[in-house]
Amino acid sequence: MNRLLPSLAALAASLVAPTAMAGPLEDLRARTPEQEVIYFVLPDRFENGDPSNDTGGLKGGKLVTGFDPVDKAFYHGGDLKGLTARLGYIQNLGATAIWVGPIFRNKPVQGPKGNESAGYHGYWITDFTHVDPHFGTDADFKALVDAAHAKGMKVYMDIIANHTADVIQYKEGTAEGYPYRSKADYPFSRKGGVGGAPINPGFAGDGDASAANWAKMIDPSFAYTPYVPKGEERVKVPGWLNDPIYYHNRGNTDWKGESAQYGDFVGLDDLATENPRVVEGMIAIYGDWIDKYGVDGFRIDTAKHVNPEFWRQFVPAMKARAAAKGIPNFHIFGEVMSGDYDPALLASWTRNAALPGVLDFAFMHAVLKAAGGGSSEELARLPDDDGLYEGGARAAMQLPTFLGNHDAGRAAMFLKAANPAMSADELLKRDELAHAMLLTLRGVPTIYYGDEQGFAGTGGDQLSRQDMFASKVAIYNGEALVGTAKTTKTESFDPAHPLYRLIAQLSALRVKTPALTDGRSVTRAASEKPGLVAVSRFDPKTGREVLLAFNTSTAPISAQVAVDPASLAFEALAGTACAATASAPGSVRVELPPLGFAVCAAKP
Numbered sequence: 001m002n003r004l005l006p007s008l009a010a011l012a013a014s015l016v017a018p019t020a021m022a023g024p025l026e027d028l029r030a031r032t033p034e035q036e037v038i039y040f041v042l043p044d045r046f047e048n049g050d051p052s053n054d055t056g057g058l059k060g061g062k063l064v065t066g067f068d069p070v071d072k073a074f075y076h077g078g079d080l081k082g083l084t085a086r087l088g089y090i091q092n093l094g095a096t097a098i099w100v101g102p103i104f105r106n107k108p109v110q111g112p113k114g115n116e117s118a119g120y121h122g123y124w125i126t127d128f129t130h131v132d133p134h135f136g137t138d139a140d141f142k143a144l145v146d147a148a149h150a151k152g153m154k155v156y157m158d159i160i161a162n163h164t165a166d167v168i169q170y171k172e173g174t175a176e177g178y179p180y181r182s183k184a185d186y187p188f189s190r191k192g193g194v195g196g197a198p199i200n201p202g203f204a205g206d207g208d209a210s211a212a213n214w215a216k217m218i219d220p221s222f223a224y225t226p227y228v229p230k231g232e233e234r235v236k237v238p239g240w241l242n243d244p245i246y247y248h249n250r251g252n253t254d255w256k257g258e259s260a261q262y263g264d265f266v267g268l269d270d271l272a273t274e275n276p277r278v279v280e281g282m283i284a285i286y287g288d289w290i291d292k293y294g295v296d297g298f299r300i301d302t303a304k305h306v307n308p309e310f311w312r313q314f315v316p317a318m319k320a321r322a323a324a325k326g327i328p329n330f331h332i333f334g335e336v337m338s339g340d341y342d343p344a345l346l347a348s349w350t351r352n353a354a355l356p357g358v359l360d361f362a363f364m365h366a367v368l369k370a371a372g373g374g375s376s377e378e379l380a381r382l383p384d385d386d387g388l389y390e391g392g393a394r395a396a397m398q399l400p401t402f403l404g405n406h407d408a409g410r411a412a413m414f415l416k417a418a419n420p421a422m423s424a425d426e427l428l429k430r431d432e433l434a435h436a437m438l439l440t441l442r443g444v445p446t447i448y449y450g451d452e453q454g455f456a457g458t459g460g461d462q463l464s465r466q467d468m469f470a471s472k473v474a475i476y477n478g479e480a481l482v483g484t485a486k487t488t489k490t491e492s493f494d495p496a497h498p499l500y501r502l503i504a505q506l507s508a509l510r511v512k513t514p515a516l517t518d519g520r521s522v523t524r525a526a527s528e529k530p531g532l533v534a535v536s537r538f539d540p541k542t543g544r545e546v547l548l549a550f551n552t553s554t555a556p557i558s559a560q561v562a563v564d565p566a567s568l569a570f571e572a573l574a575g576t577a578c579a580a581t582a583s584a585p586g587s588v589r590v591e592l593p594p595l596g597f598a599v600c601a602a603k604p
């Protein structure tokens with residue numbers, strides 16, 4: 001009997017083991033990127049969980065601490081504890097993954113005298129290895145990731161390899177604002193231009209990525225003469241980042257041609273990402289965050305301003321690091337900013353740089369145009385243009401889709417700009433229509449924080465970064481919000497807001513409907529004029545059709561829409577009612593109210 005006891009215990013353990021192991025962490029690790037709904041948040045603007053860290057441990061005025069809650073260009077006090085405390089609000093919206101704006105330690109304040117602003121957005125990193133004290137501590141970040149995981153939610157970090165904060169200055173050209181100095185006019189082989197003294201003998205150019213070649217790059221004064229101002233010699237962490245030899249030092253980018261890769265973003269020190277030491281250094285930095293915190297993905301800032309060869313090394317290294325940590329579905333998506341519908345540009349970065357995903361700016365432009373009452377022809381092209389991406393339409397399902405962001409501006413602002421005279425009710429309906437498209441069409445829907453509370457804004461950048469907690473910024477508080485009479489003067493965490501309710505309903509529907517997360521798309525109807533947009537999506541396992549229909553006009557629609565001949569009976573999953581049966585095999589009647597939509601699933 002005694003000998004039986006251990007085996008009985010082992011048997012009991014084996015019986016409970018499967019349930020004990022299938023916890024929230026295992027479940028979320030098993031989800032692929034396209035099964036997520038992402039919520040993008042700037043921690044400074046979300047919730048203030050700890051007023052004691054508002055000045056980041058610094059003493060003095062706003063130009064020292066960076067803190068000024070009445071100024072949209074400075075820190076407002078939001079932090080990681082606040083974000084952690086609001087996870088329930090984000091989860092109830094239906095989001096399953098949080099993209100947290102950069103949390104690394106930043107230069108608190110930079111910019112020319114009289115025109116300073118703060119690093120509240122997180123994109124001016126000095127210490128790549130620790131959390132910025134304005135946002136809390138490394139332990140606060142650990143607590144956020146653990147709390148999100150306990151709820152079954154993923155955490156995506158926002159990372160930067162293109163540049164650091166603006167620390168390096170140049171001895172020449174201050175008055176002209178450091179204009180870009182090209183490789184033709186200022187080759188690596190001469191000091192200060194083609195007529196200068198020979199330097200860096202034997203350096204074969206930055207097309208040769210070998211360590212032996214880069215060992216010959218010893219003098220960074222080929223274009224400008226870079227220097228680190230007194231007192232800032234050791235401000236960057238890890239320490240190698242303090243040496244100007246690891247930067248491009250060619251002056252400010254004009255966003256075009258060669259300068260897009262080599263130029264400084266308004267003074268931000270542009271890293272020489274062709275140098276193997278920089279590649280290795282960035283792999284070490286960001287690999288550590290995966291190891292230490294078990295995060296679930298990276299959004300890569302300014303990805304198109306880094307040479308594709310860098311990403312071809314960096315991305316596989318991060319995927320391997322994540323896999324070793326037990327994170328097989330680590331998602332990586334890059335920012336390839338585009339002001340137009342340009343899937344070819346986006347797709348080129350999935351091929352040349354092998355980025356697994358890119359933020360889908362083409363989707364944003366196509367949906368805003370259609371939902372704003374313009375042509376839906378770009379939207380109609382999307383399923384075909386997906387063939388441009390590495391991996392084709394299957395891979396395009398992992399592209400994060402969105403309607404606006406912290407740089408370009410918010411969806412409601414664009415929709416309003418397309419039709420400035422429209423009523424508040426029409427704006428709400430168009431905003432809902434755009435979100436219905438976002439949450440049912442292909443890609444990973446990404447909600448920009450505050451859109452669900454009707455934030456609109458009057459521009460991009462600082463004008464689109466309102467506070468969720470009670471704001472003290474006059475220009476934010478003076479704005480009319482969509483779908484509510486309140487303003488940002490009081491906190492904006494209302495689960496009864498009509499946009500919050502719609503997003504919650506459609507997110508819940510999406511994640512349980514494989515046709516919407518993983519289904520192939522076929523355009524059924526579109527037009528150069530406002531009217532019917534229809535797309536069918538198909539369950540990857542059963543092949544069953546879900547017909548999505550949107551009315552981008554202010555008149556009711558009644559039309560025949562082509563469907564699969566096998567789709568003979570339908571049920572409405574969301575939006576307005578669906579015809580119960582097909583009119584004939586291959587065609588169904590669709591009736592939509594002005595700016596309405598329908599999600600019609602074919603019944604077996």
Ligand SMILES: [Ca+2]
Nearest residue numbers: 050054077079
């Ligand atoms: Ca705080």
Ligand SMILES: [Ca+2]
Nearest residue numbers: 261270305306
């Ligand atoms: Ca660059």
Ligand SMILES: [Ca+2]
Nearest residue numbers: 166168267269
């Ligand atoms: Ca600089």
